[in-house]
Amino acid sequence: MKGSILLFCVGAIAFVPTLVFAQTGSSNHPDLNGFWNNQYTPNLAQALGHEPPYTPYGLQRWKGVDTKDDPTGRCLPVGPSRAFTAPMPFQLVQGPNVMAFLYEYQTIYRLIYMDGRQHPPDIMEYPEFMGHSTGRWEGDTLVIDTVGINDRSWLDTTGHEHSAKLHLIERLQKVDENHLKWTVTYDDPVFFTEPWSITRNFTRGKPTDRIMAYSCEENNRDVEHLTGGTNKKP
Amino acid sequence: MRRYLLAVSGLCTGLLLAAIPLAAHHSFAAEYDNNKPIKFSGKVTKVEWMNPHIYVYVDANDNGKTVNYAVEGGAPNGLYRQGWRKDTLKAGDPISIEGFLAKDGSNTVNARTWVLPDGKKVFAGNNEDGGPAAKP
Numbered sequence: 521m522k523g524s525i526l527l528f529c530v531g532a533i534a535f536v537p538t539l540v541f542a543q544t545g546s547s548n549h550p551d552l553n554g555f556w557n558n559q560y561t562p563n564l565a566q567a568l569g570h571e572p573p574y575t576p577y578g579l580q581r582w583k584g585v586d587t588k589d590d591p592t593g594r595c596l597p598v599g600p601s602r603a604f605t606a607p608m609p610f611q612l613v614q615g616p617n618v619m620a621f622l623y624e625y626q627t628i629y630r631l632i633y634m635d636g637r638q639h640p641p642d643i644m645e646y647p648e649f650m651g652h653s654t655g656r657w658e659g660d661t662l663v664i665d666t667v668g669i670n671d672r673s674w675l676d677t678t679g680h681e682h683s684a685k686l687h688l689i690e691r692l693q694k695v696d697e698n699h700l701k702w703t704v705t706y707d708d709p710v711f712f713t714e715p716w717s718i719t720r721n722f723t724r725g726k727p728t729d730r731i732m733a734y735s736c737e738e739n740n741r742d743v744e745h746l747t748g749g750t751n752k753k754p
Numbered sequence: 755m756r757r758y759l760l761a762v763s764g765l766c767t768g769l770l771l772a773a774i775p776l777a778a779h780h781s782f783a784a785e786y787d788n789n790k791p792i793k794f795s796g797k798v799t800k801v802e803w804m805n806p807h808i809y810v811y812v813d814a815n816d817n818g819k820t821v822n823y824a825v826e827g828g829a830p831n832g833l834y835r836q837g838w839r840k841d842t843l844k845a846g847d848p849i850s851i852e853g854f855l856a857k858d859g860s861n862t863v864n865a866r867t868w869v870l871p872d873g874k875k876v877f878a879g880n881n882e883d884g885g886p887a888a889k890p
Binding site for chain 1: 781809
């Protein structure tokens, strides 16, 4: 009997650090786990202070943007930029080899691979709505590199678009227990003449907050009322 | 007493969270016309507490004719976190709406304020969708 108890205690002691490690990834890195609220940023240009440095093509697209073409009005995935700029929360789940962002908006996720792998060699030929992300720690800053984002999402509610050559570099820093600083750099040679960046802040939710199902198709009556001009992609 | 405390606590929560944004899954301008403001009072006929936005249908008198408006609100999850529930408004409840009509000429309305007969506002918050009175 004593042996069983001892075995249980030893097992429990061995298991606890495993749990902690699984949650935080490493005791050397900040624990970013939790329920976080985005800082709503409907127009990236307002956060930047001016319009982004458009290429002639990018400017032409911006001048012709029509909000009726908003992909999320048709319940399409939001893309990695808008997932962090919409007025919706997300759950961050931090593991040693992968970090998960579970977004309430359109009930979609991003996985950030932290195990040293490269992007898939054919990701640019077969881009995806949320792209492919790898991550690494630079000190206390989580740096996320994302490519292979298809051109079917918008960067914000206002309608800033991007191409499938968009390269996102995001830096997440824990300011304090209740705030994360997110700095994102948009590098897209099709739409912009040079990379540009903005910084936003995420705020921790209440202890009772939880991510809830967001089934956009449940009752999307908006789609039948969306009207406006046309600005279809070539 | 417990019920009273719960009610007071719920109301306080609602007031405290009034400034929290209500989620919009597309921009205001995609569907609504800020040159078509509308204000009316009537009775709730149906509540659709569903994603991506709640819809409350309201019968209102328009020059002697009853018109059924489809009134759009915020996303149910955000409203829930602010303390509102799917039975906050029920069929038969009187309500006053201020909002904007859809561009397409239908009786679809984007509500900016919902007011009960006693003056209490429900579904408070900013419709942060780029529409009128929305925060930038």
